[in-house]
Amino acid sequence: MNIQICTVGKLKEKYLKMGIDEFQKRLSPYAKIEIIEVSDEKAPENLSQQEMEQVKEKEGERLLAKISEDTHVIALAINGKMKSSEQLAEDLDKLATYGKSKIAFIIGGSLGLSQTVMKRANDTLSFSKMTFPHQMMKLILLEQIYRAFRINRGEPYHK
Numbered sequence: 001m002n003i004q005i006c007t008v009g010k011l012k013e014k015y016l017k018m019g020i021d022e023f024q025k026r027l028s029p030y031a032k033i034e035i036i037e038v039s040d041e042k043a044p045e046n047l048s049q050q051e052m053e054q055v056k057e058k059e060g061e062r063l064l065a066k067i068s069e070d071t072h073v074i075a076l077a078i079n080g081k082m083k084s085s086e087q088l089a090e091d092l093d094k095l096a097t098y099g100k101s102k103i104a105f106i107i108g109g110s111l112g113l114s115q116t117v118m119k120r121a122n123d124t125l126s127f128s129k130m131t132f133p134h135q136m137m138k139l140i141l142l143e144q145i146y147r148a149f150r151i152n153r154g155e156p157y158h159k
């Protein structure tokens with residue numbers, strides 16, 4: 001399975017980088033993980049609603065340009081679908097069964113994801129009603145993908 005994690009902005013925090021590297025390494029026997037970082041737009045505090053939408057659209061265009069048409073896209077959104085780890089594991093298993101070998105998870109920038117990205121998404125995923133920083137979301141998502149593979153293989157880890 002080829003999994004893309006598509007994000008906005010460059011990861012700078014060392015502690016997150018270490019965690020992400022660790023889960024990428026742990027995931028290597030199960031899937032090919034590609035972490036994609038597209039450049040972010042400047043988003044000062046005083047932007048109008050229209051300007052904020054433009055920022056999201058520009059970032060969204062860059063994200064979607066990295067994803068092929070035959071990829072199953074899952075958009076991470078606070079108001080997306082909430083699932084248990086077992087449900088995510090089942091989803092990944094079903095996608096593999098139906099021959100969907102390319103999956104992209106998209107994480108928005110500081111303002112979130114554009115309407116265009118949400119329309120392209122085949123599914124959405126929420127990790128709760130709380131707002132997480134997008135760079136931290138990357139680490140949390142990788143851990144859950146790793147957990148999903150362990151669940152599907154019946155391997156110890158998942159408690």
Ligand SMILES: C[S@@+](CC[C@H](N)C(=O)[O-])C[C@H]1O[C@@H](n2cnc3c(N)ncnc32)[C@H](O)[C@@H]1O
Pocket residue numbers: 075076077078080106107108109110111112113125126127128129130131132133134137
């Ligand atoms: C800082 S958040 C953006 C907050 C923005 N106000 C919004 O409502 O989307 C950046 C990105 O992290 C992801 N994210 C943050 N919290 C999340 C959550 N609880 N569930 C799923 N994704 C989340 C989403 O992809 C979001 O676009």
